[in-house]
Amino acid sequence: MLVACLGASAPYGCTDVRFVPSKWSPQGVQVRYSQQEDLTVISWSVECKDCSSDLVFELADAAGHFAPVDFQRAPYPSGTYDCEFGTCVQLVMRGRLPRLSGLATPVRGRHRDEGLFVGGSAQQETLESFRCKDARQGDVPCRSMSPVATFSADNNTVSIDAQDALVAPALRRPIAYAMWPTTTGNCDAEAQLACDAGTLTKDTHAIRPQTCVRGSVQPLQISEPGNYCVSVHGVPRDGKDSKRFSTLAITVPETTPGQVPYAPTVQASPVVVQMILDLEASGPASCDGLRTATLQGLRNAFYRADPQFFEFAPVDLAPGCKQGPERSFDSDAIALRITDELVRRSQTSGVPQRVILFYANNAASPLPERLLSTINGLPTRIEAVLANPVGTYTWVALGAGPVGLQAEQRTDFQDLLPSLEKIVGSLLPFQSVLSSGPPSPLLDAGAVQGWQRARAFIKLCKGTVPATLALGDSPANTTSVAITSRLPPGVYVDLRTEVTVPKSELVQSQVVVPFEICGRFCDHPVLAPAAARQDAQPWRASDRCARDDQASAGAAGAGGDGP
Numbered sequence: 001m002l003v004a005c006l007g008a009s010a011p012y013g014c015t016d017v018r019f020v021p022s023k024w025s026p027q028g029v030q031v032r033y034s035q036q037e038d039l040t041v042i043s044w045s046v047e048c049k050d051c052s053s054d055l056v057f058e059l060a061d062a063a064g065h066f067a068p069v070d071f072q073r074a075p076y077p078s079g080t081y082d083c084e085f086g087t088c089v090q091l092v093m094r095g096r097l098p099r100l101s102g103l104a105t106p107v108r109g110r111h112r113d114e115g116l117f118v119g120g121s122a123q124q125e126t127l128e129s130f131r132c133k134d135a136r137q138g139d140v141p142c143r144s145m146s147p148v149a150t151f152s153a154d155n156n157t158v159s160i161d162a163q164d165a166l167v168a169p170a171l172r173r174p175i176a177y178a179m180w181p182t183t184t185g186n187c188d189a190e191a192q193l194a195c196d197a198g199t200l201t202k203d204t205h206a207i208r209p210q211t212c213v214r215g216s217v218q219p220l221q222i223s224e225p226g227n228y229c230v231s232v233h234g235v236p237r238d239g240k241d242s243k244r245f246s247t248l249a250i251t252v253p254e255t256t257p258g259q260v261p262y263a264p265t266v267q268a269s270p271v272v273v274q275m276i277l278d279l280e281a282s283g284p285a286s287c288d289g290l291r292t293a294t295l296q297g298l299r300n301a302f303y304r305a306d307p308q309f310f311e312f313a314p315v316d317l318a319p320g321c322k323q324g325p326e327r328s329f330d331s332d333a334i335a336l337r338i339t340d341e342l343v344r345r346s347q348t349s350g351v352p353q354r355v356i357l358f359y360a361n362n363a364a365s366p367l368p369e370r371l372l373s374t375i376n377g378l379p380t381r382i383e384a385v386l387a388n389p390v391g392t393y394t395w396v397a398l399g400a401g402p403v404g405l406q407a408e409q410r411t412d413f414q415d416l417l418p419s420l421e422k423i424v425g426s427l428l429p430f431q432s433v434l435s436s437g438p439p440s441p442l443l444d445a446g447a448v449q450g451w452q453r454a455r456a457f458i459k460l461c462k463g464t465v466p467a468t469l470a471l472g473d474s475p476a477n478t479t480s481v482a483i484t485s486r487l488p489p490g491v492y493v494d495l496r497t498e499v500t501v502p503k504s505e506l507v508q509s510q511v512v513v514p515f516e517i518c519g520r521f522c523d524h525p526v527l528a529p530a531a532a533r534q535d536a537q538p539w540r541a542s543d544r545c546a547r548d549d550q551a552s553a554g555a556a557g558a559g560g561d562g563p
Helices: 186-195 284-305 329-350 371-386 417-426 443-453
Strands: 003-004 014-017 027-034 038-048 055-060 066-070 079-083 086-094 107-111 115-118 123-126 131-134 136-139 148-151 158-159 175-181 196-201 212-213 217-221 227-234 245-250 254-262 267-269 272-280 355-361 393-399 406-408 431-433 457-460 467-471 480-482 489-493 497-499 511-520
Touching: 027 175, 038 107, 066 431, 148 245, 158 227, 175 212, 186 227, 186 245, 196 497, 272 284, 272 329, 284 417, 355 371, 371 393, 393 417, 457 467, 467 480, 489 511
Parallel strands: 027 123, 272 355, 355 393, 393 406
Antiparallel strands: 003 014, 027 038, 038 086, 055 066, 055 107, 079 086, 107 115, 131 136, 148 158, 175 196, 175 227, 212 217, 227 245, 254 511, 267 431, 431 497, 457 480, 457 511, 467 489
16 A cells, blocks of 8 residues: 655655565465475464455466465465464475566465555575574574473373474474384484374373384383384375484483482480589588588489489589688599590590489588699690590589589579489489481382392482482492492491580481382483483483482382382
């Protein structure tokens, strides 16, 4: 349509000329040719809706002569369909549309009442001139069909997507597929010998694996090594041959998730005590009674924590219960005696040792500077002797004591035993959680034998705490291991090491370790969509599980019954 603006003041009588396409004019004309299939697809649109009864389209031949388009003679679905531009049109032709001399477009519209309408300029392109990304080969010339075949997690079905790039989705081609096992992986070459096993429909999501043998469609039994070819091709209406496009379909590792609870072994350390008495009494009789009551009360409290507790000879800072201003003790000798015993006991029992330094004072008066310095310096001397001094002592004071000691302020000692039991009960026995113990088994003996018969492998999945796979009694040093009764799989769990922690401060950790067992196709990539990636790792080498989300949610005994 020509729109002209005329005005008297214009020197040539026209100030603006614009061509506005009619709603019946073919626009967005695109001519796409596929060398692989020797097909040309011409597509265009018109703005009008529901205008097909009044509007026909004409196509130019090599000589530039136009003739009505016969969509029914096209080898694949062709015609009109509703689209965002109004009405869209697709025409599929065999061969390549010749370039038309002197014509900007090969298509025009003819309205029953309004006449002829020339189409817009045509954009012509060859499909193979564009680069497309292929999961296995990187950038490659585009193909009119790029099938993707993906096995389900249990390998019972396979989803096939033809990914037809040549035609419009609204006028999709009927697609036939073939499937067969391959040992070479050269599916394009093998496709020429294949026969169709079925057709794909718009609603097809998953298909039972099947193949065509001597013209008969049969179920395909999935077995090792699990590599299959899938080819697709359009089914033309003219009965002529059509090109097959193939892809490699790789079975998914068949896995079983499981988890095992892990609670570290808690070791209770024997009670080792060094009692230091600093008592004040009015006379010998009251002193003997006070001293006896104090020692007996201490021993009773420690006995309740550990009947086999070890006691160093008590240190009496005030013989006769007279606290002198110069009272003190030989901290070097005491420290050496304590450390020698701790080292000997640790080496003999293999259990970490820790001594309680118990200071008892029934007077409320301040301690002399020298005594206070000696008491505070004793731990430093113990640490200086031991190679690993962490958690080797605990200071406890009953009555007046140095700053920083755990103390119960008592001067009459009338209820000595309840006070001691309160203190000792919160401390003893000291507990140790060590991460250097033997590995914990992942499977019971019956499950190990069952999975061994299935020649299965096992790996750890990502959990809440660091863990290391074990093979027998040693770290595996591999991502996965074969399940055998000779070297059953286990796990080292790296929990926080706690050495001789007071009972009231121990944090008892219990975690769940997720794992996964692979029974078949364990050398295939972890997930089906990743099977074609060049960098995809096999299940056995990958540090992830095929079902990470399911492994952590599975029952604790999911892997314990064998295959």
